[in-house]
């Protein structure tokens with residue numbers, strides 16, 4: 040089964056990449072000046088206390104040895120302990136990550152459900168006002184970074200014309216739903232709290248839109264050009280000669296082949312959102328991984344830095360893996376292992 | 383009997399607007415195809431054969447920058463002035479076979495999926511199962527050895543000749559009155575091309591389908607066509623029954639084409655005859671031929 044082989048191969052590569060990332064960030068974090076133990080204990084701690092902490096964390100040993108300790112712990116699913124929160128890094132990340140993931144997933148969904156139809160319409164009505172509007176929108180959104188959108192949207196729709204909340208995942212008077220997945224949207228539904236669900240969704244609108252906008256533009260542009268390219272193919276002329284309905288062509292016979300090149304870029308855009316989420320979260324006071332990440336970097340909290348970066352790298356790789364699987368699902372040439380795809 | 387005529391083209395002119403300039407491509411051509419008749423349209427590449435077929439499908443009229451005048455009637459439907467009716471007739475009353483079957487079949491759908499859509503577009507209300515059975519029967523009819531497996535295949539898994547058979551089966555699946563065959567199989571090798579022509583002959587004969595057969599190669603149409611129109615740069619230059627044209631080609635351009643023909647078969651590629659002022663000579667119509675409604679010679 041070629042799809043399984045592809046999956047295994049990509050999984051193998053992903054593990055190697057993760058190793059590389061861990062090694063790199065491990066060294067970089069330690070080369071940056073500043074003594075993490077001293078920062079953690081504060082200026083009032085005695086030298087003995089600092090030395091004791093350094094010894095406890097193996098910070099007095101060569102980097103290579105430290106890395107081996109790191110690998111040993113990693114084998115047990117342990118990413119070390121934060122010097123700052125004093126909790127296991129995995130626990131910390133597990134409590135911050137869902138907020139970020141929820142934001143990114145909703146943004147990703149927006150990118151797909153808004154970007155792709157916009158591109159399809161644009162291609163179908165090429166050269167008409169619909170197309171011009173969609174392209175103008177696409178160009179404007181693509182060339183403006185997510186955090187600028189965050190500031191603009193917040194200013195316009197939360198401050199000057201307060202339709203949406205200014206910041207946060209929930210207002211202070213609403214208790215978070217019981218934590219099962221950490222995704223408020225899901226947890227509130229599981230707990231049967233439709234009001235919490237609605238309020239969560241309401242709070243998600245601006246930050247996820249800010250995060251998604253350039254992706255929406257990019258997706259619309261790509262879908263458009265890919266659709267236009269596909270519309271020139273002989274098999275579309277054939278579909279028309281045989282009287283296939285124009286709508287069915289747009290939604291099925293042109294769409295599916297056109298999606299193949301788009302999907303790959305979609306995956307990259309989605310991965311980029313993970314990075315952009317950092318700044319958007321700052322603007323909207325979102326207590327996600329960015330808050331944690333910035334704090335641990337400023338405190339030179341070694342294990343937490345390495346752990347956070349590895350989790351983000353892992354998400355990147357996972358996204359790519361999912362995209363690869365999806366592409367091979369819609370592209371029979373890959374699925375059936377008949378040579379490589381020519382898109 | 384105009385009812386007898388499935389394709390009637392009269393004084394058809396076509397131009398493409400390029401900025402303020404208009405490039406004329408068809409200069410008032412007339413031709414007709416009767417029910418069950420096989421008619422060839424032959425001319426070198428760029429002479430206006432494919433645009434004629436696309437006009438008959440009513441497709442080219444919808445493109446921006448095309449200027450069309452004259453009549454194109456398919457089974458009584460005026461393709462230029464009745465876009466909705468011709469759209470409904472596509473795949474049902476008139477269908478088409480393409481030059482390169484493999485690129486004319488959608489690469490990300492199985493043959494069976496596309497075939498089902500073809501039947502549906504032909505106005506047949508069938509369950510998925512019934513459509514599949516119909517498709518399998520149609521594939522068996524064009525001598526495809528394992529129709530079920532073929533239906534589950536993607537075009538890139540089949541040979542060009544096999545795809546051509548699939549294409550023929552699809553084209554005839556809804557029993558159209560007229561089949562437009564635009565250089566079928568030119569992209570394939572010579573033996574496969576000959577096979578598909580024989581198959582097309584057999585199939586259209588059996589179904590009583592009229593064919594407008596388009597080719598740049600005069601010798602290819604010899605066995606196939608009842609009548610031949612020779613087209614040169616958007617003008618019909620000679621029209622006659624196949625036997626008449628081959629026995630006595632009268633127009634200088636037809637003679638030049640005929641001399642080039644043996645080379646064409648060997649190389650499989652169009653070899654343009656040297657142009658000559660004599661190619662601009664007026665239309666030659668052989669005895670007993672002529673357009674309906676006209677006084678014949």
Ligand SMILES: Nc1ncnc2c1ncn2[C@@H]1O[C@H](COP(=O)(O)OP(=O)(O)O)[C@@H](O)[C@H]1O
Nearest residue numbers: 398407425426427428429430431432433434445
């Ligand atoms: N969509 C188009 N726009 C402009 N010119 C075209 C278009 N389609 C065909 N032509 C021109 O019309 C002429 C006839 O083309 P065509 O019918 O494809 O020739 P052929 O006889 O080889 O099939 C050619 O000169 C071609 O360049």
Ligand SMILES: [Mg+2]
Nearest residue numbers: 428431432564
């Ligand atoms: Mg042509």
